[in-house]
Amino acid sequence: MEKFFNPQSVAVIGASVSEGKPGNVVLRNMLDNAYKGKIFLVNPRGGQIEGRLVAKSIEDLPAGIDQAIVTLPAALVPETVLALGEKGIKAVVLAASGFAEVNEMGEGLQADLAEAIKESGVRVLGPNTTGHISVPANFTSSFFPIGKLRRGSVSYIAQTGNFCGISIRHLSSAENFGVARSCGLGNKVDLNESDILDFYGQDPETKSIFMYLESVANPTRFLRVARRVSQHKPVFLLKGGASDAGAQAALAHTGSLAADGRIVDGAIAQAGITRLSKYSQLFHVAKALDVMALPKGNRVSFLSPSGAFTVCLTDICRDLGLDVPKLEEKTRKRLQDLAPPFIRMRNPVDIFGSVGMHGYEVAYKDALEAVLIDRNIDAVVAILMLTTETGIPDLNFIPQLAKRYPVKPIYVTFMGEHKHNIAAKELLEPLGVPCYLEVEQPFEVLSLLADCRRKMRRA
Amino acid sequence: MSSRTKKIIDTAIKRGQRALTEYESKRVLAAYGIPVSREVLVASASQARSAAKKIKYPVVLKACSADEAHKTEKGLVAVNLSSQKELNEAWTALNKKAGRGYDGNWLVQEMVKGPREIMIGMHRDPGFGPSVMFGLGGIFTEILQDVIFRVAPLRKKDARDMLRGIRACKILDEIRGMPSADKEVLVHALMAVGQIALDHPEIEEIDINPLILKGAKPIAVDGLIVLSGV
Structure with a gap:
């Protein structure tokens, strides 16, 4: 997790010269937030981006890089993961969409990706994620233009890119508070809410935790972790897909199936998690806890x-x-x-x-x-x-x-x-x-x- | 885990049952300390009469078979039989209704009276695993959907939260001259249902409905344990 949230060096695979392209915005975001670690760029065309040399392939990168952010199309992702594993890069963020959330072909691709992850031993955030944010490390893997972030004590876990994207823009511009970490889970092919919650629970920068989830990958583990973390940190959850119609929308959004809402209600209460009922509460309550007791x-x-x-x-x-x-x-x-x-x-x-x-x-x-x-x-x-x-x-x-x-x-x-x-x-x-x-x-x-x-x- | 319980379940599986009979289900519940109605399994009218004498009138006569999960819907239940005469009549009527092909047994059961009916259930969720349910019993379970779940294993405070967590929670308090329900017994029953499910992965569903409050004391009057279709 340190390599995800406090990387000393990072490689952007699919770095781009074109403004507005994910492979370019990622870089801009890191520069806007004054990321102090080393940044490496990879694009088969080589050349320079923002005055930085671009490597033509992953093999050309030096050894010992902590993290890679992959902004390539879905079809190239499984082989890229294998190549990163061989290079010894163990923390990988996958931006591409077009996996299980779309169609059967995407499902096949996601299975290939799962296989590649297993084989290479890398840990993966995503795919289908806007990335993550770690303000104390001046770092973000987000490809959404988020600008300079305000540092705070609130951390987010979201089964949406919003909290590394538009909602972060909203809370830093309209609500005037800051965050410590934020993580868009995407399709959760490897890392899921329990992994991140576990990390936030031990993270001294995180004083309170806010989650938006549409599904829970490993409910038993989630309960166990949440019960432990909620004993000493406030943990809030907005559960998307609580209604039947919402559950249908969740299936289309992140390809996840909702469990029986009443069982989820019970489990959340049991885990010491406070349930939110409105999206805006994700920042109204967070704002209160960032600065006040x-x-x-x-x-x-x-x-x-x-x-x-x-x-x-x-x-x-x-x-x-x-x-x-x-x-x-x-x-x-x-x-x-x-x-x-x-x-x-x-x-x-x-x-x-x-x-x-x-x-x-x-x-x-x-x-x-x-x-x-x-x-x-x-x-x-x-x-x-x-x-x-x-x-x-x-x-x-x-x-x-x-x-x-x-x-x-x-x-x-x-x-x-x-x-x-x-x-x-x-x-x-x-x-x-x-x-x-x-x-x-x-x-x-x-x-x-x-x-x-x-x-x-x-x- | 009690070996008695395991034996009941294993035997039922060997016989190809999809569910335990009411009698078998209640033996499992009782083995885990859940209070159940006093009852005797009988095969003949004379056995029924001596059972009723032992239990004391009024009694209930019910069909008890692996295939007769919904006794009430088939009308194979006669309640509040207050004399040997009424028992004899019910025996004849129910046997006729059941038909010649009926190969199950019958249960003679104490008649548990009390205006307050609640229920305890267990549903095995594919993600969360065994989830214990508590709510209003009888027909109100379906009508009001006033139920609450907790995931097994339950701690004492989880069970207590369940008792307080339904909208109609005042039904367990001292009300209209009725005493407050024995919460400790209910807490134990909720935890026990979770434990049964954890001990026996072959069990898919548990349905104790109704659990009647006889004064303060909750008694499982009907119980059904459904096995997973293996």
Whole structure:
């Protein structure tokens, strides 16, 4: 696994001069991410790419290369794997599609590939994968233009190329958090989710793990590995193909058959894995865990500038299994001291009156600190009201409080003028405060995190 | 693994049975400590009468044969027989219904009464292996599909999670004057069903339905063990 996630040298088999071709994008991605290892390129035409000499064949490569990324068409893949094995390259990423996910001919080709893997003793990621990402090593094998990646503590395992492709672009540009590792499993002809999960479980760079799977290659082993890893790291799973129609789509997508959904449900719960139900949760929950702690429990407080929110979000908390408990008396007193006497301060915190009396920053800051200190509370959501007319406060007090009380997460959401919401999000997220544009989202996230905490305790 | 259980299964396989009879199935369940209804296998009316006397009325009379998996659907069950007279009548009626070709035996069984019916099952998943199922029993198993699975071997907490995990989990609590179900017995039964499947790869499916709560005590009233088609 070290050779996959921390390679000292790598060869691109099928390197290309043409911009946009996989054999070229791979190289660009590595250069964009300032990969420090040695890069070798192979193309029968030889010549130069990006000012680097190109070897004409695998035999011409020097010995001792850690990893190869193969961007050749499917038909050439089995013989290439054999050649790489002979060269002593033991870690191979196979980008090509056109195997078992397509047709019978592809199935035959996949069987040949399996045979070549066995014979050569190489380990293979793919085929039919966009590759993988290892930010601490400044490395990626992805052939999707992903740009410079942000380093974080979240790692992905996905039976899709999205998390080495479009979804990585989304989370680094729209959600402002980073990843440690990401791995597109492809057709899992050799390495599968259990291998990667096992590695992430022992990986000091990985603090939490998110999976998108459509099938499980070796269910018994997966259960065993997941049960072990979920005891000390949060593990989340979105299972694709849970519905009959989804299962049909999964068959077409990665050529995998879905097991009985109810048995899968049971096995996932047993393994201490927290189940996700929406694709967007793969980054909304991940964003919360990249920068903030996992809350100790399900007891929430929130600051709201609207009476309606205090009511309907309390309803939502209840539906989501979150508790909105009574505050300690000293907290309540502190909140009441800042509020007009006609508003009875309690949890959830109606902050409107205090803002009117003391201004935005003083009111929110003091109330936020009061509930963070409260022993009945595990996590806090601040709903900000930002409009040009009421003025935009200096929001730096939020990341400052987050640093002072690292055990209890703070999430921010908004109701107000969109441009200010976006600006606040862009300011706060890089400073380590996850923001959500819809008011229910942070509560949904907290509910999943509380579920995760329960599962980890029981695992 | 008990050698008694292995003997029951091996004999059934030798005879070419696709499933164990209810009587055989329950002997396997009982060998693993799952409470089953008291019952006696009989071949004649006189044997049935003396069995009923021993078990005490009311009793149930059921066909018991390797080919009669769905007794209720064929109507070869008579319940709540409260006297020797009723037993005699049921004997005649059921034998007539079964026809001359019927070569199986009959079961005389205690009549277990209780308004709460639950079920425990096992399905051998091609990937996950033996998976234990728990849910509401009787006709509600099919109607409400309120079931939960865990993969064997089950730990105690897995079994406890199952009991809490169905939507209708309150059925096991103290409710309407009925006592809370004996959870320890249920936990043991769930773990045992997983263990039976792990010990005996020849078993394809287990279906204990219904498991009736007689007061607090769960009792397997019907049981079916299906063998893999080898």
